[in-house]
Amino acid sequence: MRVDAQRNRDHLLAVAGPVIAEQGIDVSMRDISRRADVGLATLLRHFPTREALLEGLLHASFGDLTARASELETAHTAEDALVSWVRDCVAWTTEYRGVTVLMAAAIEDPESALHASCVTLRAAGARLLARAQAAGAARSDIDGDDLFALIAMLAWVGDQPTLVPRANHLFDLVASAVLTRADGDRGTGAPGER
Structure with missing residues (x-):
């Protein structure tokens, strides 16, 4: 994985952890992408589900x-x-x-x-x-x-x-x-x- 792609993936995981801890596993993928300040497509490219x-x-x-x-x-x-x-x-x-x-x-x-x-x-x-x-x-x-x-x-x-x-x-x-x-x-x- 390219360095920038790995950095984006790590950022998404760092943001997702607290959001899921706060809202539970049913949190919207859109909410996670907003909190990570990326588009939903970027989140789905790294994590399709x-x-x-x-x-x-x-x-x-x-x-x-x-x-x-x-x-x-x-x-x-x-x-x-x-x-x-x-x-x-x-x-x-x-x-x-x-x-x-x-x-x-x-x-x-x-x-x-x-x-x-x-x-x-x-x-x-x-x-x-x-x-x-x-x-x-x-x-x-x-x-x-x-x-x-x-x-x-x-x-x-x-x-x-x-x-x-x-x-x-x-x-x-x-x-x-x-x-x-x-x-x-x-x-x-x-x-x-x-």
Whole structure:
């Protein structure tokens, strides 16, 4: 890609992130192009669909979360690694309102621009879950698909203004349902806090 084209693409992504965080994934492509001070045709040349724009925006974050799973695998107990990673995922998904709906659809659609990234992210979580299960720290009757769905559910809670005050408590309830420890209390702060 030419240097000026890459600069334009980077500018569009830099503008799109805050707009999508503010208005959600259904924001108009026209609104994004206006905020970026470019024509709609320029935006569509770089990102022909909203999904392509989101893939461009989210790709680095998916990579970061996948890398975080690998770090946690080697640096923490199986239980702590799983809970920390799920907490990170929930915190990240609440940054972009509505992204969990798109991710859930993309994981089932191999033609989706987000499919490969979502599958990789789900696999990272499944590895952490399997490690926790092997250590006897997590229930054996759930799988990576269930974990991905639980993350989506917890992220949805974070998208609901009336439920945000309960988000940490609900996270702890879900964690205690997944974990096999008797006390299950993982009260370590709001989603995203470390």
